Amino acid sequence: MGQQRSLAKAFGCARVVFNDALRARREAFEAGQRISNANCRSDSPRPNARRNGSG
Structure with a gap:
């Protein structure tokens, strides 16, 4: 129940x-x-994007 409450x-x-x-x-x-x-450009790299192309 603690995890559910925290989430x-x-x-x-x-x-x-x-x-x-x-x-x-x-x-x-x-x-x-x-x-x-300015911070929402679609061509800018995402800091958390995976580099190997999956996901």
């Missing part, structure tokens, strides 16, 4: 952070502010 708490915290970021982006968009995607 639920971790995912709950992640959900709060995600929802806060989503709200901030939505508010910025509605205010006409520019939202930077």
